[in-house]
Amino acid sequence: MSFSATIKKELTQLEAKPCCRRAELSALVRMNGSVQPKPGGPVVEITTENPSTARHVFTLLKQLFQVQPEILVRRKIRLKKNNVYMIRLSEKTAWILSMLGIFRKGSWERVEGILPDLLKKPCCKRAYLRGAFLAAGSVNSPDSGSYHMEILSTYHDHSQGLLDLMNHFHLHARMIERKKGYVVYIKEGDKIGEFLNIIGAHPSLLRFENIRIMKDMRNSVNRLVNCETANLNKTIQAAMRQIENIRLIESEIGLENLPPRLREVAETRLRHPDVNLAELGQLLPEKVSKSAVNHRIRKLNEMAEKLRENGKTSDEPSST
Template sequence: MSFSSMAKGEMARIMPRKHCCRVAELTALIGMDGTVRALARGEPALVMSNQNAAVARKIYKLCKILFKSLTIQVAVTKRPNLKKHNIYHVLIPYQKWMVEALRPLGLTVKGGGGEFGWQPVSLQDRCCQRAYLRGAFLGGGSVNAPEGTYHLEIITRNHLHARTICEVMEAFELNPKVSERKQYLVVYLKESDQIVQFLNVVGAHHALLEFENIRVVKDLRNHVNRLVNCETANLNKTVETGVRQVAMIRLIDERIGLEKLPAPLKEIARLRLEFPEASLKELGQMLDPPVGKSGANHRLRKLEEMAQQLREQG
């Protein structure tokens, strides 16, 4: 099971206790998944479709709770390809009392059920805002596994719905971005902290903990890799410097002889020949008396200047 499916399964099991929150969540689900279709006998129906069975069950339960006077039907479209998910449909055929039943959800019925209008309901309470975001994610959202690139998105065709989702996210100090993908609008979050906050807002606490656990391991692994890369780069630099300095000292030895050098320069020259891989700090500690990194570097720079003069003399 993917991380996104696991998160949706957890959200689908959350049933709001308050009537207003149930209305808010179902409103978002209808806004995401609801369409008007003609049934086999030609009568229009409001149809909510989803590939996730747990989400479809939640839509059905919410409809049964909120629309006690209406007939609710369920259908399944089976895909011939085994790798494809079935599509689950919750249908509300046009019927008596439908106009009154759907009005609290911001839905208007026109043309004998042939057309449905949708307006977002008032979301003043925080609990309803949480429920609305949960419904929007269940209807058209996905989140990448934290092992990869951090990304959470909610896709909708409706500009008003996209704007409402952004406004509700912003009420929880989230910073959503919006992009266009063909005929869809994509509301998305890219930062890991923002995704964690979203999962907390919608009540997906198990998914949140799983996300955080993986993120901690991932961040630690990246930190270790950076340290290893840094150490490797420093080691390579030390070795390259050592090889260059050994060649420089051998040139001085061939031209004038190390014995003619001042004692401090002669001492560090012999140590560098013996320990070409040693760092400046390590070389400084080998001297008698020991000197610091800057002291060792100063002596080697003197040798380098001397070698450069010898090269220029030919």
């Protein structure tokens, strides 16, 4: 099950307060519903691909209006997609649509934005957002690449209403136009967490926050590791240079002809190319400090540099 589907399942299992049911159902019907004119009176059809959302709409309609809607399942065969569930309501439709603040009382005039009457209490504001998310919301799983939560709505005025409602809760939501309508979205991980909290998706919120914290931690661990790797690379590069120099001395002079202290360091370095200077000091027959090793290594490096200088002059063709 996708992260969005898990959240939706959780949301439909919440017991909504009686005052909140109208707001939640209003968002669901407005965003997933359509009105069909029929000889016996208009029929309202609410469609969703999510079975728990379908059950939830059915229950809310029954609880609020004491009606008996039908539930239909349509299988999408052509496209390998989810089933479509449809709640069909054919009684008291005009009254229900006006009670839900979708059409104006006694007319078929659509209410613009969100009817303020639905949003009087803070709990009902949250319920409206919950309904909107159930109807047309999705959120990326926190372990996917990026944080993204969005709700799609057909009408600009309604999306503006959702945007205002989200930003009433300081969620930093924004809106863009898409082919199918207007999308209100949140991009910040902490704000998506707050949104999940506001709509009441608490188990998913915990999962979301755990993964988010793990991800942030992993990022800072990676930064540390990169830093250490850089230091390690420096040590290795220095050791490589030293070995190159020692090899040059070996071939030009012979290590056996070096003063004993330098010879010890040179031979130990060749045997242990991967240790740092402090460790190298501990590997010598008579243990010495890092600075003592450093001093001897510098001598070897200077010696090699001189050999290179001399090599150059003798290799260069005479100008006379």
